[in-house]
Amino acid sequence: SESGHDVRTGLDAASLSQAVCDYLYYFQGRHPATASRNDFYLATAYAVRDRLFQRGVQSLDALLHRPDGRTVAYLSAEFLMGPQLAANLVNLGIHDAMREALWRMDIRLEDMIEHEVEPGLGNGGLGRLAACYLDSLATLEIPAIGYGIRYEFGIFSQQIRDGWQVELTDKWLHLGYPWELARPERAVAVRFGGYTEPYTDEDGRYRVRWIPGEIVKGVPHDTPILGYRVKTCNLLRLWRAEAVQTFDFSAFNIGDYARAVEEQVTSETISKVLYPNDASPQGKALRLKQQYFFVACAIQDMLRAHLRFGGRPETFHKRWAAQLNDTHPTVAVPELMRLLLDDHGLEWEEAWDVTQKTFGYTNHTLLPEALETWPIDLFGALLPRHLEIVFEINRRLCDGIRRVYPGDEDRVRRMSLIEEQGRRSLRMANLACVGSHAINGVAALHTELLKSQVLSDWVAMFPERFCNVTNGVTPRRFVVVANPGLSGLLDRTTGDDWPVHLDALRRLEPHAEDAEFRRRWREVKRENKRQLAAVIRDRTGIAVDPDSLFDIQVKRIHEYKRQHLNVLHILTLYRRLKQNPDLDVVPRTFVFGGKAAPGYHVAKLIIKLITATGDLVNDDPDVRGRLKVVFFPNFSVKNGEMIYPAADLSEQISTAGQEASGTGNMKFSLNGALTIGTLDGANIEIRDEVGADNFFLFGLTADEVRSAKAGGYHPRGVYEQNEELRAVVDLIASGALAGGDAALFRSLVDGLLWHDPFMVLADYQSYVDCQTRVAALWRDPDAWSRMSILNVARMGKFSSDRSIRDYCERVWHVGPLGVPTEG
Ligand code: DL6
Numbered sequence: 001s002e003s004g005h006d007v008r009t010g011l012d013a014a015s016l017s018q019a020v021c022d023y024l025y026y027f028q029g030r031h032p033a034t035a036s037r038n039d040f041y042l043a044t045a046y047a048v049r050d051r052l053f054q055r056g057v058q059s060l061d062a063l064l065h066r067p068d069g070r071t072v073a074y075l076s077a078e079f080l081m082g083p084q085l086a087a088n089l090v091n092l093g094i095h096d097a098m099r100e101a102l103w104r105m106d107i108r109l110e111d112m113i114e115h116e117v118e119p120g121l122g123n124g125g126l127g128r129l130a131a132c133y134l135d136s137l138a139t140l141e142i143p144a145i146g147y148g149i150r151y152e153f154g155i156f157s158q159q160i161r162d163g164w165q166v167e168l169t170d171k172w173l174h175l176g177y178p179w180e181l182a183r184p185e186r187a188v189a190v191r192f193g194g195y196t197e198p199y200t201d202e203d204g205r206y207r208v209r210w211i212p213g214e215i216v217k218g219v220p221h222d223t224p225i226l227g228y229r230v231k232t233c234n235l236l237r238l239w240r241a242e243a244v245q246t247f248d249f250s251a252f253n254i255g256d257y258a259r260a261v262e263e264q265v266t267s268e269t270i271s272k273v274l275y276p277n278d279a280s281p282q283g284k285a286l287r288l289k290q291q292y293f294f295v296a297c298a299i300q301d302m303l304r305a306h307l308r309f310g311g312r313p314e315t316f317h318k319r320w321a322a323q324l325n326d327t328h329p330t331v332a333v334p335e336l337m338r339l340l341l342d343d344h345g346l347e348w349e350e351a352w353d354v355t356q357k358t359f360g361y362t363n364h365t366l367l368p369e370a371l372e373t374w375p376i377d378l379f380g381a382l383l384p385r386h387l388e389i390v391f392e393i394n395r396r397l398c399d400g401i402r403r404v405y406p407g408d409e410d411r412v413r414r415m416s417l418i419e420e421q422g423r424r425s426l427r428m429a430n431l432a433c434v435g436s437h438a439i440n441g442v443a444a445l446h447t448e449l450l451k452s453q454v455l456s457d458w459v460a461m462f463p464e465r466f467c468n469v470t471n472g473v474t475p476r477r478f479v480v481v482a483n484p485g486l487s488g489l490l491d492r493t494t495g496d497d498w499p500v501h502l503d504a505l506r507r508l509e510p511h512a513e514d515a516e517f518r519r520r521w522r523e524v525k526r527e528n529k530r531q532l533a534a535v536i537r538d539r540t541g542i543a544v545d546p547d548s549l550f551d552i553q554v555k556r557i558h559e560y561k562r563q564h565l566n567v568l569h570i571l572t573l574y575r576r577l578k579q580n581p582d583l584d585v586v587p588r589t590f591v592f593g594g595k596a597a598p599g600y601h602v603a604k605l606i607i608k609l610i611t612a613t614g615d616l617v618n619d620d621p622d623v624r625g626r627l628k629v630v631f632f633p634n635f636s637v638k639n640g641e642m643i644y645p646a647a648d649l650s651e652q653i654s655t656a657g658q659e660a661s662g663t664g665n666m667k668f669s670l671n672g673a674l675t676i677g678t679l680d681g682a683n684i685e686i687r688d689e690v691g692a693d694n695f696f697l698f699g700l701t702a703d704e705v706r707s708a709k710a711g712g713y714h715p716r717g718v719y720e721q722n723e724e725l726r727a728v729v730d731l732i733a734s735g736a737l738a739g740g741d742a743a744l745f746r747s748l749v750d751g752l753l754w755h756d757p758f759m760v761l762a763d764y765q766s767y768v769d770c771q772t773r774v775a776a777l778w779r780d781p782d783a784w785s786r787m788s789i790l791n792v793a794r795m796g797k798f799s800s801d802r803s804i805r806d807y808c809e810r811v812w813h814v815g816p817l818g819v820p821t822e823g
Contacts, residue, residue: 008050011094016101019047032105038175040107041085041115044098045178048088052224053181055233062817063143064309070318070814072137072144073302075295075332076325078127078274079134079148079236081223082637083116084179086481087135091226118638119172120154121238123278123595124556125663126364128637129442130325132663132800133807135474138227138234139500140804141816147298149290150180150221150238153273158595158634160540163611167276167598180221180238187219188304189244190296192289196385201345208342210385216267217242218297228476228499232817239297241270277597278556280369288331288374288382295332298322303339313344317357321812324361324436327372327428333359333435334386334393342385348392360811361432361439362469365660366449367560373425376418390417390426397434404461415457433458433465438811442471443661443682445702467810470685471661472800475499478667482641485524486671490792493517503796508789518785525648525672525788532646536591536630542618544628548587549778552673553651554635554643557596557603560658564606564748565760566590566651567613569771571728573627574617581622586775589628593635593643605748607631612737640664645671648784649696649774652677653767655758657702659683666798672788674777676770678763682798690794694787698770699763708762715756718764725764729753 006015007022023043024030030039063071089095099109122128130146137144156167193213201207218239225234243264270293275282306319316336324330333355340351380387394417401412417434419425433439433455439462441447447468451459459466480487480499490498494507511517529546536544553566570590576583592610596603614629632639650668652659652675659681669675669686676696677683687695700708719726733749735742752760777784796802808814 009054011051011092011097013097013100013104016047016094016098017104019050020044020101020105023047037111037115040102040105041112042176042178044102044112045085045116048085048092048094048098049179049224051092051094052088052226052233055226055231056224056235058231059143059233066817068318069143069817070321070812072142072812072814073298073320073322074130074133074137074144074146074325075298075322075329076127076130076146076148077291077294077328078122078325079130079146079238080122080124080127080637081119081131081134081236082128082477082641083113083118084223085116086113087477088226090476090480091139091228093229116638117172117175118636119177120157120170120636121148121151121274123155123274123276125661126326129364129471129663129800131637132472132474132477133804134225134234134236135227135476136472136800136804138225138232139230139474139476140801140808141227141230141232142804142808142814143232143817144225144234146225146234146236147294147301148236148238149271149274149294150240151271151274152240152268155274155276155595156598160607160611160631160633163608163615165596165604165607180223182240183220183222186301187217187242188297188300190216190218190241190293192216192292192382194384196388205345207345208385208388210338210342215244216270216293217244218293220297220301237298237301239271239294241267241293243267276595277599278558279365279367280597280600281372285378285382288378291328292331292335292383292386295329296335298329299332299335299339313340313346314350314354316340317354320358321360321814322358323807323811324359324432326362326364327432330361330372330428330432330435331383331386333431334383334389337389337393338385341389352393355435356437359432359436360807361436363429363439363441363446363450363455363660366446366454366658371454372428373419374428376424376426379426387426390431393431393434394418401461411457415461429455430458433462437465438467439465440467440469440811441660442469443685444468444470445657445679445684446660446681449657449702469803469806469810470682470797471663471666472798472803473663473666473670474800475502475670477637477641478644479670483524483528483645483671485527486645486792489520489524500801501796502799502801505793505796508793512786512789512793515782518782518789521672521785521789522781525646528645529648532591532642533589535642536632539633540630542614542628542630544589544630545587545625548589548626548628549648549775550591550646551588551649551651552591552593552643552647552668553653554591554593554632554640555662555664557594557600557606559602559606560758561654562758562760562763563592563594564609564752565653565763565767566592567606567609568725568728568760568764569768570613570617570627570629571731572724572768574613574620574623575724575727575731577623577626578620581624585626586778587626589630591630591632591643591647593632593639595635602748602751605745609732609737609745609748616737640667644668644673647671647673648778649673650675650677652680652683653699653763654678654680655763656680656700656705658758666795669791670795670798672792674774674784674787674791676767676774685797686795689797690791694790694794696770696774698766700759700766705759705762708759713756713759713762715761716753718761719753722765724768725761 007019020043023046134146154170159166191212194211220237223236336355340346417430441450498504533544533546611631644667650673652665656678661682678699679701738744
């Protein structure tokens with residue numbers, strides 16, 4: 001109310017202003033006159049959080065009153081949530097009210113938003129997808145909890161020094177993280193190591209108990225996840241590892257202070273840091289400990305809730321639908337079995353039925369190095385009881401295979417949960433497949449390749465388990481929050497329901513023919529580019545022209561994503577200009593961003609190649625500023641929100657068959673960028689939707705890549721037969737980009753010439769030709785805008801709301817639960 005009484009719940013500027021003031025005074029002990037920017041940011045966040053928790057309590061209450069529905073548990077080692085303030089204001093519908101509230105205190109909301117540090121608890125696509133899905137689950141009013149790890153240090157923060165990536169520790173908790181609430185009273189115990197022993201229970205049944213060697217406490221930290229303009233507020237519950245006994249007084253009393261805190265230090269190590277590898281897991285014991293830690297916490301939490309509300313162990317699956325986000329949480333399968341068998345006394349068949357009905361498994365990559373395996377000795381030492389259960393699952397699985405395929409021992413070997421070659425190891429993807437009732441890939445092509453290649457044996461035996469769910473992204477964060485200019489224009493043109501009915505953007509189509517509308521469309525883009533140019537100037541010192549074509553590739557740095565193919569094109573243009581400085585080229589700003597795994601040398605060298613290309617090109621007098629190459633440091637969700645809206649051209653140029661889906665491709669297109677891309681991942685479906693005429697396609701197909709490789713691909717031959725390619729590769733090899741040091745990029749060049757596993761040279765000419773078509777279209781601004789408008793108009797399919805509806809229907813069999821208005 002205007003009187004300011006609704007200090008915890010009011011949504012008007014007066015209440016909000018009062019709430020922020022109260023927090024400053026009574027929670028932080030600050031006077032507005034002396035409060036720092038961080039003080040104001042925290043007070044603002046707390047005021048918003050009150051309104052979230054109010055809805056969270058109501059949502060839980062609604063759930064309690066209808067205890068028969070299923071709740072989704074999204075199990076994920078990564079959640080890349082991004083900044084929370086602006087997104088929560090938008091979802092609450094109080095962005096303007098809060099701006100006004102702060103303005104009354106002489107504070108700019110933009111400064112608060114800018115000040116926020118994001119929790120980088122993920123590497124890339126997989127973690128960000130989990131965050132988009134939480135947003136959609138809440139928006140669709142589906143009861144859900146995201147379970148994961150509260151890493152003290154998330155993904156490293158990236159600096160560029162002398163053109164190289166330098167990793168700094170991420171300090172997201174440094175100034176306090178106001179969005180979460182620790183719930184120490186909800187802590188659970190997690191056991192590791194030790195041994196098992198058989199015993200006979202009072203009914204004379206054979207049972208097993210696990211005597212652990214170590215016990216760690218998992219403390220939940222809850223972040224409320226509010227849907228867009230609905231009352232449903234779900235939870236992200238991240239677990240922090242702590243010592244059970246934080247202080248060993250017996251050790252302390254005899255003066256051994258160091259040993260007294262030792263247990264605490266080792267326990268807390270579990271949730272200390274996110275492994276910064278995007279697609280190739282390190283077989284580190286600590287990583288397995290992390291995986292079991294959060295999964296054990298989650299399953300205990302789920303089982304506790306189920307039993308508390310009157311459920312029985314054998315109906316667990318009727319309450320919970322649990323999704324395995326890749327294989328990282330797969331130890332949940334033997335963990336649920338263990339609890340049902342050992343703690344609740346179910347028979348094997350019954351426990352297995354419950355387990356399979358509970359889990360679904362999403363695969364996110366075909367890269368062979370990403371298929372997780374754990375050495376049996378390591379797994380058994382850490383989880384001795386789980387290993388026994390895995391062996392029994394495997395025994396039954398192999399028996400089943402032999403029944404269906406008598407004599408086919410090769411098949412048994414391939415499908416076995418245990419890899420017997422070399423160091424015996426446990427194949428997590430096979431465990432996920434056998435333990436789940438549903439298995440899905442993340443785009444149509446990816447699912448097809450999974451079915452025909454990596455998991456073909458599983459398809460043959462369990463065809464009914466397989467389905468596709470193409471990824472999606474949340475239009476709230478990636479358009480409403482990130483691109484207010486475009487959002488306003490869309491609201492005015494199509495009505496304001498598109499953030500929750502993205503198909504409504506189809507209404508834009510007729511406006512593509514309206515010259516005045518196209519002019520306004522360009523104005524929005526131009527303003528976004530102007531803003532990005534200012535930030536680029538600020539962070540890199542490079543001046544770029546907002547009127548040039550912004551050609552952008554932001555994503556993890558990986559050979560299969562082929563940032564170096566992009567560089568070959570840039571150097572091609574550069575050489576043409578050197579040969580003829582008067583050549584009429586389209587002025588372009590090439591922006592790259594993305595992190596390389598710290599141990600991935602080639603990826604780090606590619607970053608150096610990009611920055612070296614910038615050094616060569618940016619100030620060359622012959623170029624006359626027409627080409628600029630920028631490496632935007634520390635790509636993150638927050639930086640992405642600035643970058644996607646400013647793009648003209650989206651680079652989605654992975655080798656066909658390699659990118660499972662991609663989601664950046666969707667974020668760009670939704671913000672009006674045109675895509676240059678291969679027939680890979682979700683690019684294929686994007687092109688199907690926007691129309692082949694509105695998509696710049698190049699390169700080999702996945703089939704062609706396979707046959708080219710089977711037929712003996714000779715990249716050296718491609719190089720020798722293409723004069724321009726040869727000149728560009730020679731330029732890199734010459735040391736001209738490395739101050740004359742011909743050795744610097746030698747390994748990269750040799751890799752391309754002699755192996756080129758990702759077909760960079762094979763796709764070079766097709767890519768360069770396609771870029772020529774891009775340039776030609778750019779010269780016709782009306783044609784470009786028309787295409788850009790049609791791209792946005794036809795992106796409805798790629799809302800994560802659609803993906804979540806698909807999961808609900810095909811995998812989880814759950815429906816929405818509305819929260820009553822009065823609660
Ligand atoms: O499904 C989300 C995302 C896809 O869009 C990307 O194509 C894919 O590379 C990514 N995978 C990972 C690494 N996964 N593992 N394991 O992030 O998933």
